[in-house]
Amino acid sequence: MSHPSLEVIVLAAGKGTRMQSRRAKVMHMLAGRPLLAHVLSTADSLSPDRIHVVIGFGANDVQDYFKACPMKNEFRWVRQEQQLGTGHAVKQALPFIDHASTVLILYGDVPLVSQDSLNRLVEAGQGDEVAILTAYLDDPRGYGRIYRDESNEVRAIIEEADASPEQREISEVNTGFIAVNAGRLKHWLDRLDNQNRQNEYYLTDIISMAVSDGFKVKGIQAGDPYAVMGVNSRQQLSALERHIQRNQAEKLMQSGVTLMDPERFDLRGTLRTGQDVVIDVGVVVNGHVDIGNNVYIGAYCVITDSVISDGARIESHTVIEGGHIGSDVRIGPFARIRPGARLDEEVRVGNFVEVKNSSIGQGSKVNHLSYIGDATVGKQVNIGAGTITCNYDGANKHHTDIGDHVFVGSSSQLVA
Template sequence: MLDVVILAAGKGTRMCSNKPKVLHTIAGKPFLQHVVDRSRELDADNIHIVVGHGADSVRAEIGSENISYVQQTEQLGTGHAVKQALPQLQADSTVLILYGDVPLIKSETLKNLVSQVGEKSLGLLTVNLDNPSGYGRIIRDQDGSVVSIIEHKDANLEQQKVKEVNTGVMAVRSQDLQRWLPQLNNNNVQKEYLLPDIIAMAKAEGMSIETAQPAEESEVLGVNNRLQQAELERIYQVNMAKDLLAQGLTLLDPARFDCRGTLKVGKDCLVDINCVFEGDVTLGDNVKIGPNCHISDAVIGDDVEIKSHTVIENAQVGNNATVGPFARLRPQAELNEGAKIGNFVEIKKAVIGKGSKVSHLSYIGDAEIGSDVNIGAGTITCNYDGVNKFKTKISDGVFVGSNTALVAPINLGENVTVGAGSVVTVDVKDNDLAVARTRQRNISGWKRPVKK
């Protein structure tokens, strides 16, 4: 059995924010959610989050699915925090203790740590730092066995030279915690009940302290201020870029790439600089994405070109389609094979048929457009009367002239032609020409106004 206890009660004063520290984000996801996700990858039987400052906000953001919350009314140290969770722990479980502001920890590292726990041993995650200042030092005996952890403020000059430090992450049997935590005292510089003090208790009982280390130092870095948050964001994004490059994605500059969700890529895809991906995005084969695009919760087919400064949200783009530059696909936009959406075009809750074109300066909303339709520049579907939305249906082969307003609800039959500058308010039958504009008047002798 595995219980995970995540410490998330701190205010995070150095973040200079009204928001609890653990709700600030890396890759668009709260620090704490990253830690919860790693816990779930371990198939933890129970996840317990110790909350304090902003507890209601934390509960609302993270939710309660397979999670129990424990209140720490006073922040009196890490040992005191874990002690609050003791009544929730299963008697025969292994307890993994994590931190809500350490978002880059990997599940493989945690699995290795948990495997160190036995009847006469506990697991301790350590790391070697070039600059260990501020961290508790790992003190070993002549045989290399861990005997204690000395906090930086309590360490003497010789102990401060030790490079191996405590990350705070531990795996311990529940029954041992139940015995040790009530014995903690606050006889230290910080006047806090410190979790690392259980190491000395374990040694006194003849238990061994088995250590594990992360593959990368960044896994155990915590966030205390905005600078550290920015540094971890870059580390996360670089690691994401490396994974995608290994999968065959071409990134013209991996340092100018952001993924705040999941990105699945086919073969021979290319992504230019400053592109942001959010939510769940899937790219087919041979997709080319120009610079400065923002794509979220979208499925992109094969051989698609998305030109620069395009925004796509909750939309589908079919094979061989072209989108942009400066286009926007809003939720429920669906482009079929070979469709073309040009510059300064906005599509919302509309289906664009096979081979159809909306090349520039148009708005198509709440519409169903057939195959091989050409929508002229400046065309809009007038779908909203201020209260309700109405649908525009355009059949195959329609040609709509520039600067046309299609007032929904309206149906244009097959092969209809709409004259430029028309305001179309009634249905048009197959093969008809619709012209709806006032007759032009030319006034002779017209004199322009002169500024007085």
């Protein structure tokens, strides 16, 4: 859904002291991607006019990572040299924003907010309205509370550090997401002060200003509490990881994949599967993986950026990275398939075999304790145990060619 004159500000400058890390908080990984990458993907899906990302701690590392991540919309990096609060952070982006536009404010450490919730928030924040995204939590500790009057109208957001004991009992919380006209946002931000226990400029203070100026504040509820859960500690990051992994596992099983134990499967990228795929316990999938029909993946395999064709069987503790596995191939256990490896139909690669940057033709076998690197192996070849293609002379790599129907005996060393 496209919103004309929509500008998004993503706040991503914080250090995250409780993470006990030298890395910017928004660069910690969730399901194989940085927290900030999840937020930017969702922001990108709204088709805004511009996305502004406010960065501070670890700014250079953040920028370097995202240079290689193209999106539909370009985004502008904005520096917050001193972390003086969320209001101060938003203010750094305002000089680059059209004051007639609607501004949507997101948080780089709240990764699972849905496109649907943000669309509803933006619609509610058009014109003279101010819209905030709220949620009801069983345990609201750590969040600002939504204070409503007798008419159930939003009157203010009270940060927990400044809340009274009675106010801390409120279970409706502020998620931080706001949609508001840019011109009015600037007007209210100019009036902020830091007279609070944290000595920070709270973005949330603009809500009470809007109310006192006669503007209506709409509270839009997010359905799933996990969708608005922020990450301030390793424990919260772990809780979100398990939540997203459970959801991904559920979707895979609904599509016809058998997961022997959904709690012991991790998808850290994208996975496309055919029918009757069976995945045993402890499997990790990274990057972009395509699995065909009737494939079995054994326990504790790690598969990254690979294609596995129909009928393949990958035995336990096998690592496949950047490989193309043909139909009815058998690999493992304890095998390693490295980038550039292509195994044609009915190939057998056995235990403690490593294949790198090589193609192995139909029906060929490398069953035991071998290294095949920078090689072309023909059809119906048998390579004996302990065989090595000696591809490196200390300075350069060299290629080995083995024709069809060749028999290579055990403990052979093929010097390229």
